[in-house]
Amino acid sequence: MELLLLSNGKANEFPGLLGWARDRVQSLLARKQVKRILLIPYAVIRSDWDARANELTESLGIETISIHHFDDPVAAVNQADAIFISGGNTWRLNQMLHENGLIVPIQRAVRERGVPYVGWSAGCNVAPPSIRTTNDMPVCNAAVLPALGLFPLQINPHYLDASISGHMGETRDERLAEFCAINPSEYVVALREASLLQITGENGSERLEYWSAREQDFKIFKHGQEPQAFMDAAPLAELTPFTVG
Amino acid sequence: MELLLLSNGKANEFPGLLGWARDRVQSLLARKQVKRILLIPYAVIRSDWDARANELTESLGIETISIHHFDDPVAAVNQADAIFISGGNTWRLNQMLHENGLIVPIQRAVRERGVPYVGWSAGCNVAPPSIRTTNDMPVCNAAVLPALGLFPLQINPHYLDASISGHMGETRDERLAEFCAINPSEYVVALREASLLQITGENGSERLEYWSAREQDFKIFKHGQEPQAFMDAAPLAELTPFTVG
Numbered sequence: 001m002e003l004l005l006l007s008n009g010k011a012n013e014f015p016g017l018l019g020w021a022r023d024r025v026q027s028l029l030a031r032k033q034v035k036r037i038l039l040i041p042y043a044v045i046r047s048d049w050d051a052r053a054n055e056l057t058e059s060l061g062i063e064t065i066s067i068h069h070f071d072d073p074v075a076a077v078n079q080a081d082a083i084f085i086s087g088g089n090t091w092r093l094n095q096m097l098h099e100n101g102l103i104v105p106i107q108r109a110v111r112e113r114g115v116p117y118v119g120w121s122a123g124c125n126v127a128p129p130s131i132r133t134t135n136d137m138p139v140c141n142a143a144v145l146p147a148l149g150l151f152p153l154q155i156n157p158h159y160l161d162a163s164i165s166g167h168m169g170e171t172r173d174e175r176l177a178e179f180c181a182i183n184p185s186e187y188v189v190a191l192r193e194a195s196l197l198q199i200t201g202e203n204g205s206e207r208l209e210y211w212s213a214r215e216q217d218f219k220i221f222k223h224g225q226e227p228q229a230f231m232d233a234a235p236l237a238e239l240t241p242f243t244v245g
Numbered sequence: 246m247e248l249l250l251l252s253n254g255k256a257n258e259f260p261g262l263l264g265w266a267r268d269r270v271q272s273l274l275a276r277k278q279v280k281r282i283l284l285i286p287y288a289v290i291r292s293d294w295d296a297r298a299n300e301l302t303e304s305l306g307i308e309t310i311s312i313h314h315f316d317d318p319v320a321a322v323n324q325a326d327a328i329f330i331s332g333g334n335t336w337r338l339n340q341m342l343h344e345n346g347l348i349v350p351i352q353r354a355v356r357e358r359g360v361p362y363v364g365w366s367a368g369c370n371v372a373p374p375s376i377r378t379t380n381d382m383p384v385c386n387a388a389v390l391p392a393l394g395l396f397p398l399q400i401n402p403h404y405l406d407a408s409i410s411g412h413m414g415e416t417r418d419e420r421l422a423e424f425c426a427i428n429p430s431e432y433v434v435a436l437r438e439a440s441l442l443q444i445t446g447e448n449g450s451e452r453l454e455y456w457s458a459r460e461q462d463f464k465i466f467k468h469g470q471e472p473q474a475f476m477d478a479a480p481l482a483e484l485t486p487f488t489v490g
Contacts, residue, residue, distance in 0.1 A: 130386070140427060141375070141377070143383075145388050164407050167403060175381065182334075183384065
């Protein structure tokens with residue numbers, strides 16, 4: 001399985017979409033001999049899907065086509081060299097993945113055929129078992145929570161422990177503590193901007209790596225425990241089927 | 246109908262729960278001769294429900310009892326002098342309102358018997374037709390979106406147009422614009438901290454008022470329009486059955 005789960009798509013000091021992780025993305029695409037990227041831009045509500053595909057092509061130097069150009073989106077996934085799922089609104093994205101019948105085709109492409117999956121922001125939110133740790137507003141009347149389950153723990157992307165002065169709503173830490181109180185058996189991996197998890201290797205012997213372009217930590221949240229910060233994926237090895245190293 | 250829909254429960258410069266709106270809350274309770282407040286604290290996940298009730302009693306000087314002390318929560322609503330719904334996690338609150346069979350009893354209490362409804366933060370989020378404009382994390386596996394529908398427009402509480410430096414997730418304005426793009430016929434009323442909407446009067450001739458303890462504006466979001474800011478409720482009169490004045 002080849003997963004790149006990125007907190008976000010853009011970071012100011014690294015120009016271009018996925019610019020902060022460009023080397024890692026390009027290296028994955030080269031290793032898997034990817035000729036063309038299939039982009040699933042369903043999370044993008046307010047701008048053009050082709051524009052997003054063009055941004056990727058420009059940033060990565062590889063042809064990218066948006067799934068909406070295919071008459072049959074399932075066939076598009078079945079033939080894809082690589083599946084990229086962009087940021088935007090997680091609720092809309094997950095709803096459309098389900099409504100277009102793409103959940104099982106993506107799972108099979110990634111798990112059985114080793115097709116690389118690169119997801120950032122909303123595209124990272126749909127890789128865990130559910131979207132219960134999204135930060136996004138539930139804009140859709142049809143709320144679907146179960147997601148792809150490619151990664152076995154919940155992830156909270158765009159993680160930050162700052163808060164805006166005077167804002168009386170919950171901080172992110174409080175929101176994640178609420179999640180853990182309601183779901184005491186589950187763990188949440190909180191990824192800061194410009195950080196990622198990468199899973200690579202043959203089925204049953206995948207390795208897991210954590211990397212941050214800004215050399216920042218990630219956190220693990222669990223009910224009844226203080227959130228803990230880490231600089232490498234070692235503590236995740238115990239919580240997933242993946243090895244580290 | 247007597248509704249007080251408050252963006253939030255606490256504001257730094259006004260001590261006590263609902264301290265920033267205390268005069269208005271006390272005046273409503275006195276006018277309706279409320280002897281005891283029924284508190285529905287289901288949104289509170291990580292602290293004690295009785296502690297929240299005690300906070301209200303201390304701040305308002307009126308007896309408050311949490312609904313969990315009643316064997317039959319429906320009977321508790323049916324006998325309530327006033328219904329207060331506190332902040333916390335909107336998803337958990339809405340799920341428990343539905344699971345405990347309280348949606349119709351609260352609607353009837355408020356609409357038919359004129360029982361005052363005071364809701365802040367999550368308790369404000371459940372007063373519109375749905376919780377699609379909550380800021381909260383969807384921590385529950387059972388996601389229920391339809392809410393009480395006491396107020397006919399969506400409300401976004403804790404509204405703010407600031408954002409945290411370096412955060413690459415959507416701003417609140419972007420999230421609300423996404424909501425409007427997906428729901429182009431709907432309006433969202435964005436309430437800043439320490440501001441409220443009050444509906445008062447006999448059925449069919451209710452008046453609507455906007456008030457901010459900090460003398461700040463509220464905004465209305467609608468697809469295809471720039472968000473507009475207002476200092477009084479007049480523009481809401483056209484969008485609701487309520488008069489202003």
